[in-house]
Amino acid sequence: MRLKSTFNAVAAASLGLLMQPSFALAQALETVGAPVPRGTEHQPAATNIARDLQWLDHMILIIITAIVAFVTVLLLYIMVRYNRKRNPTPATFTHNSPLEVAWTIIPILILVFIGSFSLPALFEQQEIPVADITIKATGNQWYWSYEYPDVKVGEDTLKFDAFRIDGATQIDDAAAGWGKDQPMSTAGVMSDVAVKKLAYYGYKKEDFLLATDNAVVIPVGKTVVMQVTGADVIHAWAMPAFGVMQSAVPGRLGQLWFKADREGVYFGQCTTLCGKDHAYMPITVKVVSQAAYDAWIAQATSTGNLRLASN
Structure with missing residues (x-):
């Protein structure tokens, strides 16, 4: 599907000109x-689209880095504070309502925050x-x-x-x-x-x-x-x-x-x-x-x- 034109008939003769810087x-x-x-x-x-996407990428990277750091610190604390040697008699409670509400509400808020930026960026791309x-x-x-x-x-x-x-x-x-x-x-x-x-x-x-x-x-x-x-x-x-x-x-x-x-x-x-x-x-x-x-x-x-x- 190369571009066709009458110029192609004399293209070889023009090759020297095309080689010029x-x-x-x-x-x-x-x-x-x-x-x-x-x-x-x-x-x-x-483009503005690329700038928005790159900003969103960096923002999400900060959020997930903070989450990973928090969870890692929490895991290390639990491993040290509640291991068998330091805590030979484990607790017997079955649940903690405030904690369960917190670990449900906080992720929802984080996702809503991310969505408030990611959805406008998506709509900008999709609205031609x-x-x-x-x-x-x-x-x-x-x-x-x-x-x-x-x-x-x-x-x-x-x-x-x-x-x-x-x-x-x-x-x-x-x-x-x-x-x-x-x-x-x-x-x-x-x-x-x-x-x-x-x-x-x-x-x-x-x-x-x-x-x-x-x-x-x-x-x-x-x-x-x-x-x-x-x-x-x-x-x-x-x-x-x-x-x-x-x-x-x-x-x-x-x-x-x-x-x-x-x-x-x-x-x-x-x-x-x-x-x-x-x-x-x-x-x-x-x-x-x-x-x-x-x-x-x-x-x-x-x-x-x-x-x-x-x-």
Whole structure:
């Protein structure tokens, strides 16, 4: 489902131009949302949804840490104070009404307190607003296909596939001069071919297995509604820095929304086990200025070139 246009007939002749650094978006945009080695924290939040979720996560962590500490101290106290040596004659009472009321009421109050924050965050995600931009994402084994239904290309709409960048044949650009594509069995292995392809698309070696040849491009500060489905098995479209995830179920159309407030490159993944290459099904989103987005749309619809020029 690659984007088709008359430009494709002369694409090979234009390859030298496409290799110029001006087309490498990574030189113009900071990588914001990406996993880091030994990372234990959330990715930087780029939406209000993500900020609310991260705050809720930290708040609940404080509450459960306090509960665990209290229960641990209480258990240690009981073990020391009421062991057989120190308390040879155990009590014979069957219950303690005030204590039973307390350990029933206090958890209820804690859950109500948590719910007063978690339910509004849930409703914010589930109430889909009016979209400035609508994008349809379709999960395939093992790549994503995208469609901008409001962007026309002749009688069709803007459509493209997004494959991970590696040394395998899923990205067949041998004419660019980086050598023969490698067997699919080496798709998850860093190779010279993979490094050359990453550089060609404007990425660093650190972006290996995170970057895709084509990226979802959106303008900063605009409400984006993603319609998510699957073509074969169940996948999931997830972007941690945006705080969103939606299952891609064949035959069903799910929705999520976000409004990114920071320009940059963001990486996500399929988060539902979908087969042998589930771990190699990345998602790349590039948040750009409105002017850069308009220029990308004009370029993609007129020439078929899906790479965004530097701002």
